[in-house]
Amino acid sequence: MSKKMITLKNMCKSFGNVKAVSDVSLDIECSEIRALIGENGSGKSTLTSLITGAQHAESGTIEYRGVTFSSKGILDAKRNGIAVLLQEKGTVNGLTVAENILLGVENRCKGKLGISKNKMNAEALKVLSRIGAESIRPQTVVDRLSFEDRKLVEVARVMLDEPDILIVDETTTALSLSGRETIYKIIRDMKAVGKTIIFISHDLDEVINLCDSASVLRDGRFVKTVDKEEMNHDYLRSLMIGRELGEHYYHENLENHYAGEIVLRVEDISLSNKLKDINFELYKGEILGLGGLTDCGMHELCKVIFGATIPEKGKVVAITDGIEIEISDCVSAIRNKIAYLPKDRDAESLFGSASIRDNITVTSIDQLKKGIYISLRKEKELAQKQLDNLFIKCSGSEQYVNELSGGNKQKVVVGKWLANDSEILIMDCPTRGIDIGVKSTIYSLMKQLTASGKSIIMVSEEMPELLGMSDRIIVLKDGAIANMFMRNQNLKEEDLVRYII
Amino acid sequence: MKAVKEKICLISRKFNNIFLVGGLIFLFLLFSVTSGEQFLSVFNLSNIVNQACIILVTGIGVSFIMSHNNLDLSCGGAMALNGVIVFLLCERLSFAFLVPGCIIIGMLIGAITGGIHVYGRIPAFMAGFAMMSLGKGISTISVEHKMRTPDLYKGLNNVYFYLIVIVVVSVIALFLMQYTKIGKYNKLIGANPITAKMSGIPVNKYKMMAFTINGIMIGIATFLTMVRSGAITNTTGNGVETNTLIAVVIGGMPLAGGSKSSIRAAIIGAFIFTILNNGLIIWGIDANFVNVIKGIVFLLIVVLTVDRKHKYLAV
Numbered sequence: 031m032s033k034k035m036i037t038l039k040n041m042c043k044s045f046g047n048v049k050a051v052s053d054v055s056l057d058i059e060c061s062e063i064r065a066l067i068g069e070n071g072s073g074k075s076t077l078t079s080l081i082t083g084a085q086h087a088e089s090g091t092i093e094y095r096g097v098t099f100s101s102k103g104i105l106d107a108k109r110n111g112i113a114v115l116l117q118e119k120g121t122v123n124g125l126t127v128a129e130n131i132l133l134g135v136e137n138r139c140k141g142k143l144g145i146s147k148n149k150m151n152a153e154a155l156k157v158l159s160r161i162g163a164e165s166i167r168p169q170t171v172v173d174r175l176s177f178e179d180r181k182l183v184e185v186a187r188v189m190l191d192e193p194d195i196l197i198v199d200e201t202t203t204a205l206s207l208s209g210r211e212t213i214y215k216i217i218r219d220m221k222a223v224g225k226t227i228i229f230i231s232h233d234l235d236e237v238i239n240l241c242d243s244a245s246v247l248r249d250g251r252f253v254k255t256v257d258k259e260e261m262n263h264d265y266l267r268s269l270m271i272g273r274e275l276g277e278h279y280y281h282e283n284l285e286n287h288y289a290g291e292i293v294l295r296v297e298d299i300s301l302s303n304k305l306k307d308i309n310f311e312l313y314k315g316e317i318l319g320l321g322g323l324t325d326c327g328m329h330e331l332c333k334v335i336f337g338a339t340i341p342e343k344g345k346v347v348a349i350t351d352g353i354e355i356e357i358s359d360c361v362s363a364i365r366n367k368i369a370y371l372p373k374d375r376d377a378e379s380l381f382g383s384a385s386i387r388d389n390i391t392v393t394s395i396d397q398l399k400k401g402i403y404i405s406l407r408k409e410k411e412l413a414q415k416q417l418d419n420l421f422i423k424c425s426g427s428e429q430y431v432n433e434l435s436g437g438n439k440q441k442v443v444v445g446k447w448l449a450n451d452s453e454i455l456i457m458d459c460p461t462r463g464i465d466i467g468v469k470s471t472i473y474s475l476m477k478q479l480t481a482s483g484k485s486i487i488m489v490s491e492e493m494p495e496l497l498g499m500s501d502r503i504i505v506l507k508d509g510a511i512a513n514m515f516m517r518n519q520n521l522k523e524e525d526l527v528r529y530i531i
Numbered sequence: 532m533k534a535v536k537e538k539i540c541l542i543s544r545k546f547n548n549i550f551l552v553g554g555l556i557f558l559f560l561l562f563s564v565t566s567g568e569q570f571l572s573v574f575n576l577s578n579i580v581n582q583a584c585i586i587l588v589t590g591i592g593v594s595f596i597m598s599h600n601n602l603d604l605s606c607g608g609a610m611a612l613n614g615v616i617v618f619l620l621c622e623r624l625s626f627a628f629l630v631p632g633c634i635i636i637g638m639l640i641g642a643i644t645g646g647i648h649v650y651g652r653i654p655a656f657m658a659g660f661a662m663m664s665l666g667k668g669i670s671t672i673s674v675e676h677k678m679r680t681p682d683l684y685k686g687l688n689n690v691y692f693y694l695i696v697i698v699v700v701s702v703i704a705l706f707l708m709q710y711t712k713i714g715k716y717n718k719l720i721g722a723n724p725i726t727a728k729m730s731g732i733p734v735n736k737y738k739m740m741a742f743t744i745n746g747i748m749i750g751i752a753t754f755l756t757m758v759r760s761g762a763i764t765n766t767t768g769n770g771v772e773t774n775t776l777i778a779v780v781i782g783g784m785p786l787a788g789g790s791k792s793s794i795r796a797a798i799i800g801a802f803i804f805t806i807l808n809n810g811l812i813i814w815g816i817d818a819n820f821v822n823v824i825k826g827i828v829f830l831l832i833v834v835l836t837v838d839r840k841h842k843y844l845a846v
Contacts (some may be wrong), residue, residue, distance in 0.1 A: 336729075360730075364730075364731035372729065386724045
């Protein structure tokens with residue numbers, strides 16, 4: 031019964047000085063759903079990219095269906111029955127659903143005159159109904175689909191050739207409940223016919239419910255494979271970070287501890303059909319949570335407060351020592367010590383191909399310069415200070431940011447704003463795609479910041495995070511404030527959800 | 532195949548640091564050994580400096596624009612236009628204003644090209660291309676046969692003057708690029724313009740500064756051309772833009788700009804380009820064939836230095 035599907039032996043891969051994967055061996059059987067868990071930077075994604083051939087191992091062998099296998103790249107892996115579903119968007123805009131699903135294999139649908147659209151649509155519909163997404167029409171242009179449906183189109187593309195191994199790399203984090211269910215169903219169906227699934231996720235609930243076993247990685251090394259019976263939150267968590275972790279890494283204090291001083295006022299903000307008459311105040315030393323559905327307008331609101339988007343109506347006023355200043359653009363926001371940590375770190379708040387030093391000092395060059403001269407030594411000192419402060423894992427301040435893991439990248443972003451002594455931090459999904467270990471350091475960092483008198487606006491899509499961290503919670507629905515909650519012990523997820531949906 | 536690719540990537544990473552200086556020394560030694568007497572003669576060496584000077588100055592200007600991920604194709608035409616305008620002005624006023632005139636009008640032309648790009652929201656290479664065409668056209672129409680540089684400036688046409696210009700311009704540019712906001716911000720804009728904006732960098736302002744610096748360099752190059760060729764003719768500035776781009780890229784300037792941009796690329800590139808040109812002609816190679824060789828060297832260097840992980844090429 032237990033036939034081996036794929037065996038990894040002593041896989042190694044390093045990037046520069048960092049050993050991303052070191053001496054990892056794994057056995058995965060047919061009909062098995064194997065979770066791959068670990069903190070950010072523990073080597074999960076690298077390991078899967080070694081399997082698909084997107085990266086090449088320095089040493090080690092892969093045995094696939096009993097023979098040695100070495101893939102030349104993702105396409106080669108796909109031809110051999112190993113398919114990957116990724117976290118980020120992978121559909122091509124401007125093409126129809128059918129064209130996206132059959133991307134690269136259009137030749138299968140040859141008609142009398144070149145490629146037949148009808149055949150393509152029929153083929154696409156077949157796959158879509160197989161995965162339970164009949165509601166998506168193959169003729170639709172993907173741009174017009176929601177994020178979820180686009181993800182399902184990607185799933186359909188992957189399932190077109192019924193792979194033997196399906197690697198799901200944090201795909202589900204981006205999806206809502208119903209989208210997740212669709213993917214779970216596909217995974218269970220595949221298992222039933224003897225296929226193998228490698229499932230990467232930060233969501234331990236998901237892992238425990240879905241997977242037969244879980245392999246834990248830490249710092250590029252293999253820690254342990256845990257069977258279904260043994261799986262529970264605390265045990266997995268302690269394996270992942272290598273030490274026991276208290277249940278309460280959120281805010282412990284249930285008192286509202288902020289002072290009465292107002293530092294920021296949002297007045298009557300309206301933005302086309304995204305925001306309607308938003309009014310609120312931010313107090314010194316508090317964490318103000320903003321919650322709601324992804325498209326409720328909370329992300330746009332962050333951009334408006336930071337001055338990156340100009341609202342049609344209303345204004346944002348920063349108040350320092352009783353002096354009121356209206357925020358007109360990013361430059362004036364930064365000058366008034368407002369910081370913005372966007373949801374999409376790589377695209378909006380990091381210079382990937384520049385050094386950590388460049389990334390951290392960009393907001394505080396004015397403090398470093400003498401006349402027009404900027405001393406490299408002072409820059410390095412400032413960067414080093416933040417590196418030490420935040421325990422950023424790197425080879426030094428000259429390392430390029432795109433070589434860092436997600437959690438460390440987020441710390442660089444935090445460092446960049448602490449370097450210029452920001453007083454108000456707008457954090458849009460501060461722990462998105464970050465695992466528990468780094469998550470808890472981000473949380474304790476937020477606590478430290480507020481304790482030292484800084485104020486935080488935190489947008490979050492995760493209910494426990496909102497409830498656990500915020501002093502006050504504002505729930506947005508369809509661009510308007512639905513309700514506001516004060517921190518209190520009896521506040522439950524259900525109370526929020528009632529106003530969110 | 533993949534191994535070869537990775538090797539090329541690895542080589543190209545080290546390439547900037549060692550190979551370019553090494554390549555310059557290699558070329559120098561190659562021509563010294565093969566045609567020593569002629570190549571190493573004082574006359575020829577000073578000739579190399581004289582020729583490299585203009586391309587170095589325009590290259591430095593272009594470096595600022597390339598650092599924020601743009602291209603400038605205007606410099607040849609801009610030089611011609613600048614020359615004609617300044618000459619006509621000085622003729623009416625006084626030739627004492629020749630140097631400041633060149634720099635100020637050059638600056639204006641640079642700022643106009645930049646303004647068309649930044650405020651007109653037109654790709655910079657198109658704005659530059661239009662400026663080049665326009666400049667060439669206007670200058671050809673208005674060049675009169677008597678546009679000769681006054682004797683006052685003829686004395687400057689010697690190697691010491693060019694050396695001083697090279698050193699002064701290079702040092703100032705290196706300082707601006709490495710140790711001031713102008714260089715730092717432009718390189719960061721090249722690395723990621725959205726992050727730059729979100730980090731409080733006034734993107735348009737600093738792009739305009741890069742274009743203005745390029746304009747100043749165009750102004751200096753115009754004056755150097757006047758000194759060197761003794762007049763403004765209807766061929767002034769011909770081919771400067773392509774030669775400059777080739778030189779800067781040969782010198783190791785990343786095509787996509789960003790934090791690896793450097794003034795060193797413009798300096799080394801100008802000398803490699805000039806020595807290659809000069810040496811090949813001394814070898815007696817036909818001028819057209821020299822272009823073929825330049826093309827091959829250019830391609831080779833681009834193959835070795837281009838950042839294949841950049842988003843436009845990483846598909």
